Amino acid sequence: MNPTERIIRTLEGSPVDRVPTFCAGIEDRTYNEVLGKPLIPNQLLMNNPIAEGLFDRWGPKLTRYLFQPNVTLTMEKRIKAAAVLGFDATWGVYDETFIVLDSKTMARFSGSIFNLEPDGFGNMTYMYRCPGITTREEFEAWPHWPDSDDIAHRTYTFYRKMISRYGEKICLLAQGSAYGIQESMQWALGFERVPLWIRREKDLIDRYIAMGEELCMKTAIALIDAGVRVILQPDDFAFKSGPFMRPKQIDELFGPSYRRIINAVHACGAKFVLHSCGDNTLLFDTFISWGVDGLHAYEPTSNVDIYREKKLHGDRVTIMGGVGIDYLLTERSQDDEVVAEVKKLIRELGPGGRFMIGPAHSISSIPANKLRVMLEAARTFGSYPIAVS
Amino acid sequence: MKESVEAVCSAVVDLDIDAILDLVNACLEEGVLPLEIVEHGFSKGLAVVGERFETGEYFLADLIMAGEVVKEAMPLLEAKMNPGDAARRGKVILATVEGDIHEIGKNIVAFILSANGYEVIDLGVDVPASRIIDTALATGARLVGLSALLSTMVGSIRNVVDSASAAGLRDSLRVVIGGACTSEELKKEMGADAYGETAIDALRIFNTYSEADNHVR
Numbered sequence: 284m285n286p287t288e289r290i291i292r293t294l295e296g297s298p299v300d301r302v303p304t305f306c307a308g309i310e311d312r313t314y315n316e317v318l319g320k321p322l323i324p325n326q327l328l329m330n331n332p333i334a335e336g337l338f339d340r341w342g343p344k345l346t347r348y349l350f351q352p353n354v355t356l357t358m359e360k361r362i363k364a365a366a367v368l369g370f371d372a373t374w375g376v377y378d379e380t381f382i383v384l385d386s387k388t389m390a391r392f393s394g395s396i397f398n399l400e401p402d403g404f405g406n407m408t409y410m411y412r413c414p415g416i417t418t419r420e421e422f423e424a425w426p427h428w429p430d431s432d433d434i435a436h437r438t439y440t441f442y443r444k445m446i447s448r449y450g451e452k453i454c455l456l457a458q459g460s461a462y463g464i465q466e467s468m469q470w471a472l473g474f475e476r477v478p479l480w481i482r483r484e485k486d487l488i489d490r491y492i493a494m495g496e497e498l499c500m501k502t503a504i505a506l507i508d509a510g511v512r513v514i515l516q517p518d519d520f521a522f523k524s525g526p527f528m529r530p531k532q533i534d535e536l537f538g539p540s541y542r543r544i545i546n547a548v549h550a551c552g553a554k555f556v557l558h559s560c561g562d563n564t565l566l567f568d569t570f571i572s573w574g575v576d577g578l579h580a581y582e583p584t585s586n587v588d589i590y591r592e593k594k595l596h597g598d599r600v601t602i603m604g605g606v607g608i609d610y611l612l613t614e615r616s617q618d619d620e621v622v623a624e625v626k627k628l629i630r631e632l633g634p635g636g637r638f639m640i641g642p643a644h645s646i647s648s649i650p651a652n653k654l655r656v657m658l659e660a661a662r663t664f665g666s667y668p669i670a671v672s
Numbered sequence: 673m674k675e676s677v678e679a680v681c682s683a684v685v686d687l688d689i690d691a692i693l694d695l696v697n698a699c700l701e702e703g704v705l706p707l708e709i710v711e712h713g714f715s716k717g718l719a720v721v722g723e724r725f726e727t728g729e730y731f732l733a734d735l736i737m738a739g740e741v742v743k744e745a746m747p748l749l750e751a752k753m754n755p756g757d758a759a760r761r762g763k764v765i766l767a768t769v770e771g772d773i774h775e776i777g778k779n780i781v782a783f784i785l786s787a788n789g790y791e792v793i794d795l796g797v798d799v800p801a802s803r804i805i806d807t808a809l810a811t812g813a814r815l816v817g818l819s820a821l822l823s824t825m826v827g828s829i830r831n832v833v834d835s836a837s838a839a840g841l842r843d844s845l846r847v848v849i850g851g852a853c854t855s856e857e858l859k860k861e862m863g864a865d866a867y868g869e870t871a872i873d874a875l876r877i878f879n880t881y882s883e884a885d886n887h888v889r
Contacts, residue, residue: 410774411774413775474736474779474780475736475779475780475783477733477736478733478734478736478737478740479689479736479737479740481733482689482737483689522732522777523852523869524732524869524870525728525731525732526731526732527731527732527733528731528732528733529730529731529733529734532733565728584852609853
């Protein structure tokens with residue numbers, strides 16, 4: 284059974300030979316450990332007086348030629364590192380959402396502003412700074428809305444290459460250049476403003492959601508055209524304290540779009556996985572009603588009880604993740620602790636299938652050796668029928 | 673309580689932003705004092721919203737919307753209030769710790785505290801300990817809320833606590849922490865005074881401190 288067959292069958296709830304392994308985005312520090320550090324650190328490419336001067340003066344114009352190639356290379360390294368490590372599946376991202384405004388600032392084309400900064404491991408990363416759209420006038424004047432057909436075309440081109448290079452080694456759970464409809468809206472308009480906008484500027488909210496749906500839909504279809512079998516769409520609907528909005532409101536606002544996207548993905552013969560951070564306990568039924576095949580995050584640090592979810596929903600959706608990144612997949616843990624957790628997860632969640640084991644999230648400080656320990660334990664104890672004592 | 677003030681309270685609880693201005697105007701026309709509307713209309717309504725958030729009936733967006741309802745009518749009252757009435761619960765310094773630039777949680781706490789009568793001094797993100805202590809000394813604020821999302825930056829909380837000690841403020845300054853990477857254990861480890869998991873936790877903690885301080889005075 285090859286990785287893609289194992290993943291597809293697990294998402295369908297069909298029997299497989301062993302519990303598949305999944306990785307949620309291997310970040311820079313980790314892929315450098317796996318693939319070797321680049322001659323010129325990524326951070327140096329952006330953090331030098333010449334690059335800073337150029338980006339400060341012509342940032343938006345230089346994004347495609349000086350910035351985007353580096354981002355695209357990073358996206359490929361993530362996939363390659365996951366394949367080298369031996370995961371069955373990884374979250375692949377093609378990210379063309381950023382426009383460099385100056386050497387310290389980026390905008391996402393969907394309306395938000397981010398800081399561009401070092402990650403502490405010699406690489407550049409980004410952190411959300413603030414909304415880019417705070418008034419109706421700014422919404423109308425936002426200059427960076429993308430052409431979704433162009434984005435879909437470049438998403439297709441990237442994944443054609445990735446499928447031809449890595450498709451036999453690893454199953455790509457692919458995200459195009461489109462982030463979640465809801466989370467993009469929160470970042471663009473500001474978390475504190477969204478409730479009022481929903482009440483007072485509903486027409487703009489509806490237009491934003493429609494634009495997000497179009498982008499997600501077109502990139503999803505482009506991914507499938509490129510040979511991708513599983514779409515992974517991130518959209519963080521919850522915080523540590525639970526859903527941002529009432530589940531009913533989330534369903535009313537975003538459910539119709541996601542139902543249409545998922546129906547289209549299914550009609551093309553592909554599967555759909557939703558990644559949502561935070562405590563989604565009150566939302567899992569909603570997500571399942573939209574038609575998702577798999578769900579990822581189940582963050583232990585957000586009080587999500589993955590074992591309870593297996594009992595409640597394990598026959599209707601594939602549960603993905605489980606291994607904590609706050610302690611287990613850090614330098615502070617012992618290898619024995621990682622192995623013990625993998626055994627426990629496989630013992631409790633493996634029977635009946637519909638479970639993929641992997642990190643509960645992506646993070647830049649996961650050491651590669653901890654992923655190797657996790658993978659080895661999953662291969663050792665994950666064969667069906669599960670026989671972990 | 674007068675029926676008109678009860679109606680203001682209900683509008684806050686029902687998140688009825690479209691009705692609030694008319695209801696507050698009706699109170700004022702009846703001769704109800706602005707502070708009474710704040711105390712028995714807004715504060716009581718926000719307290720009910722907070723309770724509903726804690727029981728899971730309301731969500732974060734509802735908390736924010738309740739704050740918006742209050743904000744909508746506050747200018748009407750502020751124009752008629754005596755100076756000093758608005759920030760009757762005291763000053764709170766809020767900051768995301770040095771090295772961390774996440775501000776969503778902090779902004780939500782700021783919003784909830786403002787709506788509940790605090791004067792919020794929001795220092796923004798990536799704030800060095802020295803600036804927090806300087807602000808406390810300059811403004812007399814003795815309540816500090818620190819937000820941290822990145823686990824790599826939790827040491828910055830300790831820096832604030834240590835700087836407060838060095839400035840001779842440790843006994844009078846209350847340091848409350850919150851954010852994705854924080855916990856009750858981290859509070860103990862960093863020497864902070866309290867940990868709030870949610871914005872409503874933060875409000876309750878600051879209310880407790882504010883009431884204790886007012887009682888002492």
